[in-house]
Amino acid sequence: MSQTDSEFQSLREKFYNATVIERIDCHENLARFRIRPDNGVPAFIAGQYVTLGLGYWEPRLSGTQVENVPEKKRHKLIRRAYSISCPLLDDDGQVASIDSLDYLEFYITLVRASSSPDQPPPALTPRLFELQAGDRVEVGKKIVGKYVVGEVDPDATILMLGTGTGEAPHNAMTASLLAAGHRGRIVNACCVRYLGDLGYYPRHLLLMNHFSNYRYLPCTTREPINIDPSMPGYVGKQYLQDLFTSGKLAEAADDPLSPENTHVYLCGNPDMIGYVPPGGDPPATPGLLPLLESAGFLPADHDHESGPGRIRFEKYW
Structure with missing residues (x-):
């Protein structure tokens, strides 16, 4: 392992706190990622979101927009907020609510290039779509958000x-x-x-x-x-x-x-x-x-x- 590889591995150990346990590709630009936090899934409410993070040092998916990372960013993380999804059904065909799962599911579109020459290249999804089961990632410390069902009558x-x-x-x-x-x-x-x-x-x-x-x-x-x-x-x-x-x-x-x-x-x-x-x-x-x-x-x-x-x-x- 080169000195640079060793350095990046140390950064992964420092920042990353969760593992991709499964990736389900819907097509080449759309996937479901199941990610298990090291310390378990904290209690949260359906509809809330959390950040996912990867280092700028991680490789980008081939075929995505070229990105020139400044040296000052080389050792930092890219973080983006994603609403937490749900598989809807478990392996037995029963409803799989969020509190029945030991992982978080995310539904993510790959952004291959920025939509305007004035915008920087997309930083996170070209790296996320390089991940496979077993790879590591950062999950934010808090699951937050006010976009939840709230109190509703059972017949509404x-x-x-x-x-x-x-x-x-x-x-x-x-x-x-x-x-x-x-x-x-x-x-x-x-x-x-x-x-x-x-x-x-x-x-x-x-x-x-x-x-x-x-x-x-x-x-x-x-x-x-x-x-x-x-x-x-x-x-x-x-x-x-x-x-x-x-x-x-x-x-x-x-x-x-x-x-x-x-x-x-x-x-x-x-x-x-x-x-x-x-x-x-x-x-x-x-x-x-x-x-x-x-x-x-x-x-x-x-x-x-x-x-x-x-x-x-x-x-x-």
Whole structure:
């Protein structure tokens, strides 16, 4: 082992406190990582997040954007926050809630290059996607976050709307609700480009077979049925905003999705959520927040926080 390799190994021993026990590739740019902390999984609430960290000294996946690491960063960690997901079902086909697991599951998209020449190359995911079972990583000391289900009536409707890997906390929420015996409708809708971007799809189908009150609604935007009017079953691009305002979402959910009995959770693309900071200009195409408010729902920080009709959303920006 060279002096440099020895130095990096010492840094791994100093910083890393968890082991990748399994990696499940959905496709080349999407994977589920199961990571076991050395000191066990601390108690946390479904929907919360924690940081993952790797050293700048770790190798990057071949085919990702070249990165020139300054010497002053060479011995430091890159840390990013990720919502904790859930496998939904255990090996016996039973609901796997977060408190039944001895590992943390993460649902991560590989970012191969920055979206703009003005932005630095992505630092963490090109290194994460080099990891295999047995490799080491840092997990943050605290699992935190306010994006949780909160207090809901067991007969209330739960509507979770996400895009891409924004589905992760909703999976954890879904499993926890079902394990607790929630009786009301649970609707988990996720919008992606292609069906292949739904890494948990088969598990959701199994879950629907087990629970008649659960609905998983996959929505796509780039499949042939979304872009080619000549295709049998053509539906156009299925954006969650359009599905909600048109009533198609309520129809597919087999539930009126009324603010009188429905709690709403939003996670994923900021354009889908549609949060406008105070003093900000609203976008030309509104996100779900103003559309939901127009339908009678209220932000969760409103005075009526204790009842149905609330909107909670995760902020990734």
